[in-house]
Amino acid sequence: MAPARAKIIFSFVLALCLLIAGAWWLFFNPSADFHSTFAPEKAKLPASASVPEQQESVQEPTAEILSKRIVEYHIDAKLDPTKRVIQATQTLTWTHPGKKQ
Amino acid sequence: MNELYFHLYPNAFASMETTFMKESGGKLRNDSMPSNGYGSMTLKGMKTENGLSLMNRLEYVQPDDGNIKDKTLMKVRLPRPVKGGESITLSMQYEVQLPKIFARMGTAGNFVMAGQWFPKISVYEPANTRGRSTEGWNLHQYHGNSEFYADFGIYSVRIHVPKNYTVAATGFPVQPAQNKNGEKVYQFYADDVHDFAWSASPDFIVAEEPFSSAEVPGVRIKLYLDPAHKDLKERYFYAAKAALKYFSRWYGTYPYSTLSIVVPPEAGNGAGGMEYPTLVTAFGAKDESPGYDLERTVIHEIGHQYFYGMLASNEFEEAWLDEGFTSYAEDKLMEQEYGVIPSLPVQSTLISTPAPLTQDAWKYTLPNQYALNVYYRGKMVLKTIEQSVGKSTMNKIMARYTGKYRFGHPTTSDFQKIVEQATGKSWKSYFDQYVYGEQMADFAVDQITVQKKKSGSNPLFESAITISKNGGNYDKIPILFTFKDGHKLKKIWDGSGKSAVFKLQYTSPLAWAMVDPSYNIVLDNKHMNNYLKADMDKDVLFRWNESITKLIETLLGSLSW
Ligand SMILES: [Zn+2]
Numbered sequence: 001m002a003p004a005r006a007k008i009i010f011s012f013v014l015a016l017c018l019l020i021a022g023a024w025w026l027f028f029n030p031s032a033d034f035h036s037t038f039a040p041e042k043a044k045l046p047a048s049a050s051v052p053e054q055q056e057s058v059q060e061p062t063a064e065i066l067s068k069r070i071v072e073y074h075i076d077a078k079l080d081p082t083k084r085v086i087q088a089t090q091t092l093t094w095t096h097p098g099k100k101q
Numbered sequence: 102m103n104e105l106y107f108h109l110y111p112n113a114f115a116s117m118e119t120t121f122m123k124e125s126g127g128k129l130r131n132d133s134m135p136s137n138g139y140g141s142m143t144l145k146g147m148k149t150e151n152g153l154s155l156m157n158r159l160e161y162v163q164p165d166d167g168n169i170k171d172k173t174l175m176k177v178r179l180p181r182p183v184k185g186g187e188s189i190t191l192s193m194q195y196e197v198q199l200p201k202i203f204a205r206m207g208t209a210g211n212f213v214m215a216g217q218w219f220p221k222i223s224v225y226e227p228a229n230t231r232g233r234s235t236e237g238w239n240l241h242q243y244h245g246n247s248e249f250y251a252d253f254g255i256y257s258v259r260i261h262v263p264k265n266y267t268v269a270a271t272g273f274p275v276q277p278a279q280n281k282n283g284e285k286v287y288q289f290y291a292d293d294v295h296d297f298a299w300s301a302s303p304d305f306i307v308a309e310e311p312f313s314s315a316e317v318p319g320v321r322i323k324l325y326l327d328p329a330h331k332d333l334k335e336r337y338f339y340a341a342k343a344a345l346k347y348f349s350r351w352y353g354t355y356p357y358s359t360l361s362i363v364v365p366p367e368a369g370n371g372a373g374g375m376e377y378p379t380l381v382t383a384f385g386a387k388d389e390s391p392g393y394d395l396e397r398t399v400i401h402e403i404g405h406q407y408f409y410g411m412l413a414s415n416e417f418e419e420a421w422l423d424e425g426f427t428s429y430a431e432d433k434l435m436e437q438e439y440g441v442i443p444s445l446p447v448q449s450t451l452i453s454t455p456a457p458l459t460q461d462a463w464k465y466t467l468p469n470q471y472a473l474n475v476y477y478r479g480k481m482v483l484k485t486i487e488q489s490v491g492k493s494t495m496n497k498i499m500a501r502y503t504g505k506y507r508f509g510h511p512t513t514s515d516f517q518k519i520v521e522q523a524t525g526k527s528w529k530s531y532f533d534q535y536v537y538g539e540q541m542a543d544f545a546v547d548q549i550t551v552q553k554k555k556s557g558s559n560p561l562f563e564s565a566i567t568i569s570k571n572g573g574n575y576d577k578i579p580i581l582f583t584f585k586d587g588h589k590l591k592k593i594w595d596g597s598g599k600s601a602v603f604k605l606q607y608t609s610p611l612a613w614a615m616v617d618p619s620y621n622i623v624l625d626n627k628h629m630n631n632y633l634k635a636d637m638d639k640d641v642l643f644r645w646n647e648s649i650t651k652l653i654e655t656l657l658g659s660l661s662w
Pocket of ligand 1: 001002003401405424427
C-alpha cells in the first residue's frame with residue numbers, strides 16, 4: 001500500500017512552523033499543493049489522441065510452474081451493485097504442506 | 102491435522118467493535134469510513150466433497166487480542182484429519198456485503214473494489230519456514246495496521262456483472278466476456294499468485310498496450326481509468342513500463358503475462374495505492390494534472406509485485422520486508438526515471454517514535470508510527486547499508502535476495518544472511534540496533550569552548566569541541582569546523598565511545614561546528630543538534646533557528662518527499 005504522503009508532509013510542515021514561530025511559513029504554506037507547484041513540466045506529458053475502443057486480450061495458462069501451489073480456488077461470483085453485494089460459491093482444494101498427521 | 106483456518110477479511114468492517122475498526126478508528130491514511138458504510142461476509146454453506154455440511158463445526162477465533170466481536174478469522178474442525186501431503190476439497194457458499202470504501206475494499210458510487218473478498222485459507226507453515234522450528238498455522242486477525250500473508254496457488258474465477266460494467270482482475274480472461282441473460286460474464290485465470298482481486302465499474306476507460314524488453318518476455322499492460330484521468334494514459338503506461346523494465350532487471354523477470362492498473366474515482370481513493378498480484382490501483386483521480394505522486398504510486402505498487410507478490414513475506418509480522426523494500430525500490434526508480442530525489446533528512450526528522458522493524462504490524466500504535474517505521478525507517482535502513490557497501494554491492498545483495506527467495510516467503514534473518522554473504526562480514530550489530538532494535542542515529546555538537554593561548558601579533562586559540570553519540574553506532578562521522586576568519590576544516594570521527602573532544606589550535610577562534618554537514622547519515626533523526634555556534638550554546642531557540650536554516654538550505658535544492 002502507498003503511504004499517506006500528503007499527511008506526513010503536512011505534519012512536518014506543521015512541526016517546522018511550530019518550531020520556528022512562523023518565520024518560514026511563507027516557504028512552506030501548508031495550504032499550497034506542494035507537488036503540483038514544484039513538479040517540473042516533465043511530469044506533465046501531453047495528452048495523447050484518444051485510442052479507439054479495443055477488444056480485451058484473451059490468454060491461455062502456460063505449463064510452467066513457478067511456485068509451490070498449495071491451494072486451488074474455483075470461484076463463481078455475482079455482483080449486485082445496487083445492493084453492494086457479491087453472492088459467490090467457491091470450491092477450494094488445499095494440500096497439506098507439512099508432515100503432521 | 103484436524104482443523105483449517107480461513108480469513109474472512111470483510112468482517113473487519115462489520116461494526117465499530119471489530120479489531121480493525123477499534124484500532125483504526127474507522128480511518129486509514131486520510132480516508133474515513135463513510136456513514137452507513139459497514140460491510141461483512143456471511144458464510145451460507147460449507148461442505149466436504151461427500152456433501153457433509155461443516156456449518157456446525159465453525160468457530161471464530163481471535164489469537165491476537167481475544168476480541169470476541171472480531172470475526173475475521175475462522176476455524177473449521179474437520180470430520181476426519183488431513184495428513185501431510187494429502188489434499189482436501191471444500192465447497193463454500195457466501196455473501197459479501199461490500200463496505201463503502203475507505204480501507205482498500207468496497208464501493209464508491211458505481212466503482213467496486215473487490216480485494217480480500219473471499220474466504221481465504223490461512224498459511225500453514227512447514228518446519229523451517231521463516232525460521233520456525235515446528236510446523237503450524239500462522240494465524241492473525243485483520244488489523245488497522247496490517248496487510249496480508251497467503252500461500253501461492255491457482256485461481257479460476259467467473260464474475261457476473263451488469264452488462265454495462267467492465268471488470269479488471271488478477272490474471273487474465275481466458276475467453277472474451279459473454280453477454281447472457283442481461284448480464285456480462287467474465288472468466289479469469291491466474292496461477293503462481295497468492296491472492297485474487299477484481300474491480301468493476303461502468304465508467305472505466307480501458308486501454309491496453311503490449312510491453313517487452315530484454316528482461317521482460319512479454320506483458321500486456323491494461324489500464325482501467327476513471328474518466329477524470331482519461332488524458333493521462335501515457336503517464337500511467339510510461340511509469341508502468343519503466344517499473345516493469347527496471348524492476349525486472351534488478352529483481353528478476355516479471356513472470357506474469359498481464360499487469361492491470363485500476364485508477365479509482367476520487368471517492369474511491371481509499372481503494373487506491375494498493376497492490377494485488379498482477380493488479381495495482383493508483384490513487385483516486387481527482388486532479389487533472391497531478392504531480393509525480395501519480396508515477397510514484399504506480400511504481401510503488403509495481404514494486405510490490407516483487408516484495409509482496411513474488412517474495413510474499415509475512416506482512417502481519419514483518420511488514421517492512423514488503424513496504425520498506427518497496428519504498429527503497431520506488432525511490433531508486435523515481436530518481437533514475439524522473440530525477441526526483443527523496444529528501445531523506447526531512448523524512449528521518451519525522452521518525453519521532455522509532456520501533457523495531459520486526460514487530461507485529463498492529464503493535465505500532467502511536468500516530469503514524471506504522472508508516473514511519475515500516476516504510477521510512479525501513480528504507481533508510483536499506484539506504485544506510487547501500488551507503489556502507491556501495492551501490493554495486495547493494496545491487497548484488499538485492500538481486501540475490503530477490504532471486505533466492507522468489508516465491509519463497511523470506512524472513513528478516515534471511516535478508517541479513519544475504520547481506521553478510523555478500524560483504525563477508527557480520528552485520529549483527531547493525532541489525533540488532535536498527536532492525537530488530539529501535540535505534541536511530543543521533544550525533545550532536547555538544548559544547549564549544551575557546552581558550553586564547555597566545556596574544557599579540559601571532560595569536561593562537563585552542564578550540565575544544567565535544568561531539569557526542571546519543572543514538573546507534575555509525576562508522577565514519579564527518580565534522581565541519583569553521584573558524585572566525587572563514588577557514589574551514591573537515592575531520593572524521595570513527596564513532597567509537599559515547600563522545601569525543603576535538604582540540605584545534607589555530608590563529609583564529611572557532612566560529613561554529615557541524616556534525617554530518619551534508620545530512621548523509623540518513624538514520625539521524627535529530628538534526629537540530631548537528632550545528633552549534635561557538636558563542637550561542639546557551640540560546641537554544643536560536644540554535645534551532647540556525648539549524649533549521651541549514652536544513653532548509655540543504656532541502657531547497659531537492660524538494661521532493
Ligand atoms: Zn506499499
